[in-house]
Amino acid sequence: MTRPFEGIKIIDVTHVLAGPFAAYQLAVLGADVIKVEHPVDCDQSRQTGYDRELNRRNMGTGFMTQGSNKRSVTLDLKQERGRKILKQLVKDADIMVENYRPGAFPALGIGYEDMKKINPRLIYCSMTAFGQEGPRGNQTAYDHAIQALSGVMATTGTPDVHPIKIGTPVIDYATGTMGAFALASALFQRERTGKGQYIDSSMLDVALMMLASNITGHMYTGKTPKPHGNRHSYASNSCYETKDGLLMLAASNQGQYNRLYRALERPDLGGKDNEYREDNHEAEAAELRKIMAGRTADEWENFLQSRHVPAGRVRKMDEALKDPQLETRDILHRHERVPGTDKPVTVPMCAFKLEHGGASIETPPPQLGEHNEEVLQRLGYTTAEIESLRAEGII
């Protein structure tokens, strides 16, 4: 079976994380993604990551994480001939994604209005910090600045220690996933309408979306959400110290809550309604603190999971990656060899499995401009012309 986006061509003029991740999700599902970068001032993620030697080679792990299955072409879009090549690429593409400041691409004559004249079926997606318009339309930001501005940080932390930044660039990945969804929707829409589409997506939107439950509550009751650390309004749904580490307990609904106290042989603590649980949180938590200190976190996890009570030991990321459960998932792909690097590289792929035609990786993250010849020849450029483009710094 074929993957969903085989035969779909994407011109990916994005850098850093959210945009490249969106294109990556379509690439692992079969799309032909051509990543366009400036010949010298390339995607900054090529120089970021934990391995400095790779950063120096423009193959930083920041780039490689979402670089597989893409072809790499360099183009200086500040030069007329560079823009001409971009337009030639877009002419028979299905999607173009860019994440520059609003107005930057229209000013260069490569905005949606320009491209739709060349290719009316084109789906053009702009990903920015704050959206295309409004008082902040011209402003720039990264994941952590949006975590700060949106209230994500303010709701993370304890009542004493906050605001705290979430450890992952969560807004970047969520914006990339949301972008992939918007693109897939627009492709499906085009099947019926035959028409292209413009998508205006923003990191601030995504952050507010992630805070949706807090926001609906706030707008309805006027109460401002506060950071609660690891405490939930139900005691049976909070985090506890065990003999040897933290256990996250999530006996949330009535069934789980009653099973928890039956399993702990404390039926006196169960059988209460949700409002009672909220109002008597502290008394219940005090009992749980005593009980949970009696065994190790792993013992509790096994004990509770075998009784269908949601619970998990709080692990480090590397411990979680070694859990045998992972072998049943397709989340990681190991590249034995990546040109430009000297050891195997393992990258996350996609957060779901399909019964047929699902995500797969065929090619490793490319070196800067690795596919210049291949792609330009396909557009009809001769070897001599390609040489001259290179000499003039256009590619």
Next chain:
Amino acid sequence: MSRPFEGIRVIDITHVLAGPFASYQLALLGADVIKVEEPKDGDQARHAGPDKELNRRKMGVSFLNQGSNKRCVTLDLKTAEGREILRKLAGTADVLVENFRSGAMRSLGLGYEDLRKVNPRLIYCSLTAWGQEGPRGEHTAYDQVIQGYSGVMSITGRPDTGPLRCGPQLLDFGMGTTAAFAISSALFQRERTGEGQYIDGCLTDVAFILMSAQITGYMRTGKELGPQTTDRGHASHSSYPTKDGQLMVGASNTAQHTRLFEALGRPEMANKSYEYRSKHRDEEAAFLREVFMTRTADEWEAFLQARHVPAARVRTVAEALHDPQVATRAIHHRHDSVPGIDGPLTVPVAAFKFAKDGPRVDTPPAPLGAHNDEVLGELGYGKADIARLRETGVI
């Protein structure tokens, strides 16, 4: 033009957050979503949220949040007749989403293999904590348990707080968005293959995707990760106290780094390589700490953004919502009146805009079983049949 999923029918047998959010995104883009709930209490989200009176009415904020544009029917799937009605509904649908424990739907005769016989074009999406197989396949969890299990908590917090749960339910929203992407990909795939699909999505995969960059780095270097606080990394990409609050600065790439130090009157500190900046973090940070104390966070935000240096004052969710930028986005919808609740209700919509025929809210969140008569009527059940089903507790 029409929205992407007009004419697409989704049977949504999910509860709590991730599943309902996925079907909500499809509903906003035009899908006919029929939410199926257990007749007595319904989705546990109907009983959760900051307004206790709404919880008592089974219209809790946690449900309202992603309840618009859906029709609500009740079915007791433990009765043969309830299962029969679900099979009939699946026969009329394009997509079915469920988030019960792995194996639960199969044991009811409602798994993918059962329903594909009824409808070979059906896209069936199962969302769980750990996936359908493996040693943890039948374990249960919520967002916070997987935050603990996957290492997301271990990299969030400070040395003095230890691992912290992130304020937003980021895995639930990440899962919902990922599922919406997976389903739209499968719908697009079906345009070419004509065949249905099975999607196996899980929270753990989503957690690992949200830590992609860290995972690729760790798998490459073997370096364990501690809390990713903002006083790590480059000094110009950190947070600082000001005269009146916290400022998040994101002068990340070389151009931004240069603009920052030039704007602060220290051109000799500008234009340094990433490696140099890592090595000289302390001296850069010492200067920035001193200088940022001289103005308010708002003043710095305006000063730096005007010079194209990413920066934002750390805000609460309520402050973020009142930022004038938010009004230029399509992120919220205000229902002036919702049956079953008092006063207006504002809900989040989608984190992107389409140029035309994009996400839109048409109808408010519905009370439990509000569309029983309408939907069963469409399946050919008469008034007497429906009354009997109601009496016997099947609906």
